Amino acid sequence: MKTITVWMFAMACLWCAFDGCRGTLLTTACMKFEEDYNFKEDKYVGTWYEVRRLGESEASPHEDCVVMNYRLGDQGSFTILQSYQVGDDGTPIYRSGRAEPKVYQEARIPKFLERFNTTNPADPDISIDIVATDYISYAIVYSCTSINSTHYAELSWVLSRQPALAKNVVELVNLFLEARFTREDQKWRATQQTADFCKPSLVEVADKHSAGVRAFASVSFVLFGILLAQMFQ
Ligand SMILES: *[C@@H]1O[C@H](CO)[C@@H](O)[C@H](O)[C@H]1NC(C)=O
Numbered sequence: 548m549k550t551i552t553v554w555m556f557a558m559a560c561l562w563c564a565f566d567g568c569r570g571t572l573l574t575t576a577c578m579k580f581e582e583d584y585n586f587k588e589d590k591y592v593g594t595w596y597e598v599r600r601l602g603e604s605e606a607s608p609h610e611d612c613v614v615m616n617y618r619l620g621d622q623g624s625f626t627i628l629q630s631y632q633v634g635d636d637g638t639p640i641y642r643s644g645r646a647e648p649k650v651y652q653e654a655r656i657p658k659f660l661e662r663f664n665t666t667n668p669a670d671p672d673i674s675i676d677i678v679a680t681d682y683i684s685y686a687i688v689y690s691c692t693s694i695n696s697t698h699y700a701e702l703s704w705v706l707s708r709q710p711a712l713a714k715n716v717v718e719l720v721n722l723f724l725e726a727r728f729t730r731e732d733q734k735w736r737a738t739q740q741t742a743d744f745c746k747p748s749l750v751e752v753a754d755k756h757s758a759g760v761r762a763f764a765s766v767s768f769v770l771f772g773i774l775l776a777q778m779f780q
């Protein structure tokens with residue numbers, strides 16, 4: 548019985564019921580992550596689906612179906628194409644952006660400054676820390692941006708290579724979140740990624756298409772090789 552109560556308490560702290568936690572999350576001190584790993588930009592590129600979110604951006608608090616495509620830009624930067632949907636009758640809304648690497652002497656994790664073409668010119672770039680990733684299934688991203696002399700706006704996302712995380716990865720991600728995000732106001736929302744809610748996005752199609760083009764190119768190369776071989780028989 549005791550374990551059930553503890554478990555329910557833990558779930559209540561970690562998750563919020565539907566609209567219970569849609570608001571900007573404020574803090575007076577950003578979290579520090581000490582994970583020491585050698586980030587590989589080229590392995591982080593490609594498509595990511597947002598499956599969980601902590602906090603909301605003030606500008607657009609009702610985003611679901613967030614899907615993004617990262618490509619390598621110059622000097623360790625990324626160019627980003629992102630789409631999201633508001634409500635189940637919405638259609639994908641697109642934005643493009645850029646993430647520039649940010650160098651900190653003390654930093655042990657990759658840090659970027661991100662900006663979209665929809666960002667208000669008066670707003671600062673958003674800080675993005677990639678606190679954990681295995682590149683092939685999940686990434687946990689943390690953002691903490693100063694809003695005035697005393698407060699920061701906190702946001703965090705769990706990204707997945709597929710619209711849903713595999714069960715074994717869910718367990719790993721839960722362990723990480725439970726251990727690090729321990730403040731009572733840090734409640735995660737599972738964001739919508741189901742096919743019946745989310746309309747197809749060009750961000751996904753673009754990635755599948757380029758993979759298709761790559762497959763087509765190699766098929767034509769093989770056919771060309773066969774043709775050449777026949778000509779010289
Ligand atoms: C931002 O970029 C997206 C994708 O390239 C484009 O569809 C959209 O019109 C742009 N929005 C603005 C405000 O420039």
Ligand SMILES: *[C@@H]1O[C@H](CO)[C@@H](O)[C@H](O)[C@H]1NC(C)=O
Nearest residue numbers: 573574694695696697698699
């Ligand atoms: C900073 O913003 C927070 C949240 O809006 C507010 O409570 C706080 O008083 C502000 N601090 C200053 C110094 O303006």
